Amino acid sequence: MFLSDLPPPPVAAETIVVTAARGGEKRDKSPASISLIAPVTVERQGEPLLASLLRLTPSASLAVAGPAGSQSQVRLRGAEANHTLLFIDGIRANDPAAGNEPRFELLSADLADRIEIVRGPQSALWGSEAIGGVIALSAQPRDGASATAEAGSHRFARVGGSAGYRAGDLTVGIGAGVQGARGINAFAGGLGDRDGYRNAVLRGRLDRVTGPLTLTASGFGIAARSEFDGSDPATFQRADTADSSRNRLAAGRLGGRYEENGWTLSLSASRLGSRNRNLLADVEQNRTSGRRDTLSADVARQIGTAHRVTVAGEWTGERFTASDTVYGGFSNQRRKRDQSAVTAEYRGETGPLIATLALRHDAFSEFRDATTFRAGAFVTLGGGVQLAGSWGEGIAQPTFFDLYGFFPGSYVGNPELKPERSRGGELSLRAVTGPWRGAVTVYRQHLRDEIVASADFLSAVNARGRSKREGVELEAGWSGGERFNLSATYAYLDASEPAGRELRRPRHSGSVAADGALGRFSYGAALSYTGARLDRDFDLFPAPLVRLGSYWLGSARVAYRVAPTVELFGRVANAFDTRVVDVVGYRAEGRSVFAGIRLGAGR
Secondary structure, rough: HHHHHHOOOOOOOEEEEEOOOOOOEEHOOOOOOEEEEEEHHHHHOOOOOOHHHHHHOOHHHHHHHHOOOOEEEEEEOOOOOOHHEEEOOOOOEEEEOOEEEHHHHEEEOOOOOEEEEEEEEHHHHHHHHOEEEEEEEEOOOOOOOEEEEEEEHHHEEEEEEEEEEEEEEEEEEEEEEEEEEEOOOOEEOOOOHHHHHHEEEEEEEEEEEEOOEEEOOOOEEEEEEEEOOOEEEOOOOOOOOEEEEEEEEEEEEEEEEEEEEOOOOEEEEEEEEEEEEEEOOOEEEEEEEEEEEEEEEEEEEOOOOEEEEEEEEEEEEEEEEEEEEEOOOOOOOOEEEEEEEEEEEEEEEEEOOEEEEEEEEEEEOOOOEEEEEEEEEEEEEOOOOOEEEEEEEEOOOOOHHHOOOEOOOOEEEEOOOOOEEEEEEEEEEEEOOOEEEEEEEEEEEEEEOOEEEEOOOOOOEEOOOOEEEEEEEEEEEOOOOOOEEEEEEEEEEEEEHHHHHHHHOOEEEEEEEEEEEEEEEEEEEEEEOOOOOEEEEOOOOOOOOEOOEEEEHHHHHHHEEOOOOOOEEEEEEOOOOOOOOEEEEOOOOEEEEEEEEEEOOOO
């Protein structure tokens, strides 16, 4: 049976969100603002790269520097691109060798099929980088096997599959996929060479449950190549060049969980490694590599059914190296740092009220220690109406590139930088009545010591004063079971720094999405809006501000099951052939069409 044949989970069901609390939390009883993109939605929308689905989340601004496979940055609630913390199957996955940014351009739909987005500062739970919020990817366990093949415009091709097995106390799941495209000329100045990409992913997970003990082993690997138009080596201005990057990201995790008599003990160890190589006409120019080791232990005590106390300890060590072949070794670096943290969290429920408190202390090897706090409350008012609010703090260490990066004529790192700190709150009014749901959320955050470009744009400094992010989010949806499901979002954002308005953040954004199944047919369609934004044109001095126009993006996928385990489908992206420019000088693909086949058995 195809996943498309299964009804989506109820909107307000007891869906556990693993990143909203250290021990997980039910979505319909969380003070935090949460969006869930379920596996059935991922399949019906049919996007080969998961980042595109984030456009369906309020206050998630996606900026892609060219066609598919190009650098993709997500800014939650106006935060910086490296202020979103990414987990992949429980592994902290921000790339230490690429400015600690999540590598959204590398995340294929064969890597995961469930997306959690928790908006707002979460550092009291998860530490550094969780200023704008947390995004967690996972793959739901399934029995049987399935495979997909697809091809279309710009010589796009994709082959992928997954398989699952359950026997007694053992569950095993694996998935893999390869995709790529010849692409288009990313340079917005006219005709030129095409800039394409290739991406291969592999994931696996094993769980064994023996009475109160659960043992888990999981991991993933990503290998990708992306072609792009960079800068002329002589003038440092954007040009139609033969630049490319080769990226490797791999991680593994071992964990154990023991539950008995109201006590839960969890232990885990993980390692993530990355390597990034930049080439010009296939000649290596420079490379960076990073490694992150994490050890974590949680002890939780459930007191009755209403109270839970969790204490967690964590140690993280990061390593960073950089080298070049064209600058005489001036960019060479070998750095390391580590941090340890202790977190305490309380969750209590009494009648219609739920309260949460979290306190975390981080001890950094290279910076001053930091303590962060988070508090939340959730009240059921009756008649399906709920009121939720939270206040929290966030921190972000300067990245290795901020501190030590070097590119002649364009950037020199600043080892004197301090960590960024944020604090703010939100208030949300929610309603769930039958198949309908809706929410109105207002939020406000202030960021201190924001890391910004220096006056000459050749380095980075901590800005004086405070940066502001405040806005309103509207969400609505209707769940009609298997046949028809509808969701809509709108977000208003006012994001500014002491020097003026923040770049690449639209004031207005929104989306409408629908999916369902009828007989042998299944479908998914989405329409997203990105409002006007500001960017800088670094080809001109002194890098003047440029207005990027607003745009609508439409997509759709229709599938027909010709046999119990055979499905044919067609898909269209950028259906209205909109001109999309998220970064000055780079453009995305126009209207594109695709067709494919899906084979599957089990569920």
